[in-house]
Amino acid sequence: MGKATGFMEFERQTANERKPMERIGDWKEYSAPFSDEVATTQGARCMDCGTPFCHIGMEIDGATSGCPVYNLIPEWNDLVYRGKWKEALKRLTKTNNFPEFTGRVCPAPCEGSCTVAINDPAVTIKNIEQKIIDKGFENGWIIPRIPKQRTGKKVAIIGSGPAGLAAADQLNQAGHTVTVYEREDRAGGLLTYGIPNMKLDKEVVARRVHLLQQEGIDFILNTEVGKDISAEKIKDSYDSVILCTGAQKHRDLPLEGRNADGVRFAMDYLTTATKSVLDTKVQVEDELNAADKDVIVIGGGDTGADCIATALRQGARSIVQFGKHPQLPIKRKDDNLWPAFPNVFSLEYAHKEAKEKFGEDIREYSIQTKKFVTDDEGKLKELHTVQMKKTRDENGMFVFEEIPGTEKVWPAQLVLIAIGFEGTEQPVLEAFGVNTERNRVKAKYGDFQTNIGHVFAAGDARRGQSLIVWAINEGREVAYQVDQYLMGETTLPTVVNM
Structure with a gap:
């Protein structure tokens, strides 16, 4: 090759x-x-x-x-x-x-x-x-693929993120009539409102959604299941339902001062910022605007990096990113052998920007937030931290210990919590009556069927917070299972049972 x-x-x-x-x-x-x-x-x-x-x-x-x-x-x-x-x-x-x-x-x-x-x-x-x-x-090589015939079967997909879109694409090509329900005003899920425009231009997402519409998929926006339409009506109206609602239940930091004005979840911040970019009529509320503020991002992952890039574009006065783990090595460690993912130090696009802006790497490692402190009006003014040491206990498990004398006070008017998600939001799942486990829909990979006969689940709603590419995998695989459930056989591709 x-x-x-x-x-x-x-x-x-x-x-x-x-x-x-x-x-x-x-x-x-x-x-x-x-x-x-x-x-x-x-x-x-x-x-x-x-x-x-x-x-x-x-x-x-x-x-x-x-x-x-x-x-x-x-x-x-x-x-x-x-x-x-x-x-x-x-x-x-x-x-x-x-x-x-x-x-x-x-x-x-x-x-x-x-x-x-x-x-x-x-x-x-x-x-x-x-x-x-x-x-x-x-070059115009990608054109609408209109299915030659329809099966007469109808499928509802709840959520238009990558898993929902992949499932919709596959099932539509199999000839089923597919309807995607999305509570936001634009389709795409986190592709639209969870990833900043400078990383994924929303015109790219809109172009794909438009293509899927041309191919016959119906998108019903601004519609929250359980509020604007009942789960019972959807279950009664469709031959099969797929839950692709994502994993948007935020992991929180229940610390002293957590309710201060200025301590917010990262995804709320990113969603609001993107909405204001896409629609100039949308105003960013002052609490979620980083302009002229000292910003601290808690969490060292991709979402945290996206918050940094967004805060830079909003004109933050200073930005610091906290991570609880030590800095990664420059090269693979002996216990991180190929072909495992290389856990090595890198500068993401946002870190490069911040380093250029402020003259240094803005990341702090092995650090833990202790409390948030407000002024007399209840607005955030600072947070307190302590450095941590990562060691192994007598059972060989990693533990974190505070290092005495390393306490520090940081000025901050905006803190963004980006430490991941605990699972999917429960109201929709409860409305459909599906069983859950660890805040996720209980459905076996390779089968994807819930305890409700014709209701399936895929993507982060089933597996928990993961990569877009895994969401696409699950969307394709659940489509295979749904097609087989509806027709008794399927010609859609699968790799699960290989």
Whole structure:
């Protein structure tokens, strides 16, 4: 695959990023796709490794390794290298419904398990993927695929995130009449309101949703199940229902002063900011505006990084990000062997921007928040922290201990809690009467059926907070099961039972 000696001849190259100080002045995407020439050269780096690990799609030590939608990566890398772009697009879309999303925002576990990455920088799989799909749209190769016949079966999907959209796409192509219910004013779920525009332009999401509409899928927006329409009516009106409501129950920090004005959940902040970008009539409330404020982001993941990038564009006076774990090593540790995901230090797009703006890395490691302090009006003015030490107890389990004398007071008028999610919101699940376990819908992977006969569940609502690419995987797999349930057989692809 690719050029036999390409990985030895060509160095890894990533997509061109706009200069940090330039891009924080707007909300446009911060990077540009590969040129044809660069993509061809990078595709040449894909080696004929015999057993490609880039698409194994499994979890190792609790982290995803390889591609969960099992993209045929070596095949389309080779086709790009040979300039066969249309053929590359066909191979890419054979396994991935939405490469324009994963090519922009997926953390690329495929690259961590790339064989080249054992000794050298991995093939730039993610950037090549984005180039293929973008070229497909630019050249008009992607057109509506109208099903030739309808089955007469109706399916309702609750939630229009990546799992819901993938399931809708698959079932629509199988000939079923699909309706997607979304409580927000735009479809896309967290693709629209959870990921900032500079990371995933909302026109890219809208373009895909429009294409799905052209293909026959009906989107009912501004409709919350259990409030605007009953679960009973949906269950009675459709032959099958799929719950793809995501995992949006925030994990909180129940500390002293938590109710102060200025301590908010990260997702509320990101949603409000994106709504104001998409609609200039939407005003950001003062409490959620970072302008001229000292901002602290609690949580070291992607959501925290998105909060940093958003706060920079709003004009924050200072930004600090707290993480409870020590700084990651520059290279893989001995217990983090390939093909597991490489737990190594990196600078995300937001960290690069903040470093350029403030002259230093804004991340603080091994730190724990102790309390929030308000002024006389109940508004946040500071928070208190202590440094932590990560050790193992007598049972070999990791524990965190406070380090005496490391207490510190930080000025802050806006604190964003970005420490993840506990599971899915319960009202919709209760309305449908489905069983839950650990705040998730109880439904076995590979079957996806709940305790209610014709009600299925997929994505984060079933598996918990995860990657977009896993959501697409689950959307495709639940579609297979629903089609088989409705028709007694199916021609949709699956990998679960292989």
